[in-house]
Amino acid sequence: MPTQQSILITGGAGFIGANLVRYLLEQGGYRITVFDNLSAGSKDNLQQAVADSQKKVSDTFFIEGDILDADRLTEAMRGHDRVIHLAAETQVRESIRNPRPHLEINAQGTLNVLEAARLAGVRGLLFASSNAAAGRQEPPVHEGIVPCPMSPYGAVKLYGEALCTAYYHSFGLPTAIFRFANVYGPYSLHKTSVVNRLFGRIYEGQPLEIFGDGLQTRDFIHARDVAQGLELALRQPLENDRVWGQIFQIATGVETTIRDIAGMILRLKDRNGSSLVFRPPVAGEVRRNVSDIAKARRVLGFEPRMKIHELLPSLWEWYRQSRERRPNPLTTAGD
Ligand SMILES: NC(=O)c1ccc[n+]([C@@H]2O[C@H](COP(=O)([O-])OP(=O)(O)OC[C@H]3O[C@@H](n4cnc5c(N)ncnc54)[C@H](O)[C@@H]3O)[C@@H](O)[C@H]2O)c1
Structure with a gap:
């Protein structure tokens, strides 16, 4: 790992994003750019998390932008080593009530993020998926199940996962998929x-x-443990094919x-x-x-605390x- 990694986080002003920014600042060694349209997250949220990290020099930059704006996204990504893609419409019930706008934003947005990462020469992209992509399953759910999404939200997360795998195999863009359980914090x-x-x-x-x-x-998994899982992936070298091109469940x-x-x-x-x-x-x-987290434990050294x-x-x-x-x-x- 280089002495300082440059990370761009889409949706970094939201709930998980703010917890992640705080965690990365506490760990040290990361220069962070948050790219967020503030539709759900806020600068207050982010500033609070930065302040709580108690770092005097925060190494955090903010760009107000929309993942639907492909050019701006590509421009923002240049010069970053890695990307964590959190930005999304996250309301499951809204995705059922009014699927088309939800699907359009999350599907087009994720495609834009992957394409921008490819064009900007990013060397690693982590995708925030959900246990909703796995959908209805007999627990404990593991990464090898056949997905059966029950909502448009889950379906479009699965589409995002498929695109990540395709960009890894077609273009050599190292991607890794993280299915979060129910996050609190x-x-x-x-x-x-x-x-x-x-x-x-x-x-x-x-x-x-x-x-x-x-x-x-x-x-129920605390957002700090989600951040731990993502940070462990950021540490992985490019040649580690036990991580890149893979799916991990991040749960307890x-x-x-x-x-x-x-x-x-x-x-x-x-x-x-x-x-x-x-x-x-x-x-x-x-x-x-409930999720089986054996793979994240074995490959990443993940341990919910x-x-x-x-x-x-x-x-x-x-x-x-x-x-x-x-x-x-x-x-x-x-x-
Ligand atoms: N919270 C959970 O329990 C949970 C569980 C599984 C997966 N996830 C996934 O984790 C990610 C983060 O979720 P969260 O709980 O922090 O939600 P959140 O709504 O707090 O964060 C999402 C962020 O994305 C931003 N955003 C939304 N649309 C955007 C757009 N078009 N362009 C730029 N920014 C945009 C919002 O302003 C917000 O800051 C999402 O992808 C979500 O689907 C969350």
Whole structure:
């Protein structure tokens, strides 16, 4: 690895992006450019993450731009060693409600990112995919399953994966695909993930809503562990074909019920007197979801370190303080 790698992160002002920028600054050795159209992320988010990294010299640059603008993207990418492609429309339900714009942005956007990376001579591209690309599966889900996406969001992630593989084999652009599980963590006020929704209910003094019996399970991974997985890939030399051209699941391998999460949140000290309320199940919802992470462990040395039951109190504190600063967060980008 050169002494300093130059990284461009599309969507770097969003939830995972801000956590990633903080992590990379803390690790040191990275000069970072964030390329984001601020449709869901914000400069505030990014600035907070940079400040929390406690680096006096941040080595972070920001370009306001859209991944649909192919020329600007190619120009921005020049001079960068590697690219991490996070920018996307991330709302699964919106992709079902109104698929065409969602598909157009994510499909065309990912094609533009790959093409720009090829033209700019980038030497490594990491693609943020999702367990939604794998879709309906018998858990634990591994990288060898036959994908069966259940939403346009999942389908277009799978298309992005296919393009990454094609660019690796057709053009020699080193690409690696990362299927994230359910990500939680700070800098996420604009998101409507399970943890944030439950936090939001407590904050507003409302009962915590559980859809169905609450025994459906998810694999919850902290954004810092996602950043760890990506950073391990950034360290890989170009000739390592156990990494480039490959898919990795980035998760914990731990199955947690929604009811457990709600119970942990209810036990938080200042929980505003909330209780649980059960609503009818959401049609088509996956019952169990947990990922096999043996490949990421073996090949990248990935090891999730953050435990949700230990972290919820400090995350709640972060959420409470952030809501005090911003009482009506945008909730345009869920998962
Ligand atoms: N959060 C999760 O649980 C999760 C799970 C699996 C996969 N992912 C994937 O990880 C990536 C990051 O997700 P996130 O949770 O941080 O979401 P996010 O919405 O917080 O971040 C996405 C960022 O992309 C930017 N963006 C959107 N459209 C753009 C465009 N056309 N041009 C430039 N920038 C654009 C947004 O402003 C935002 O900052 C996404 O690709 C998402 O699909 C997230």
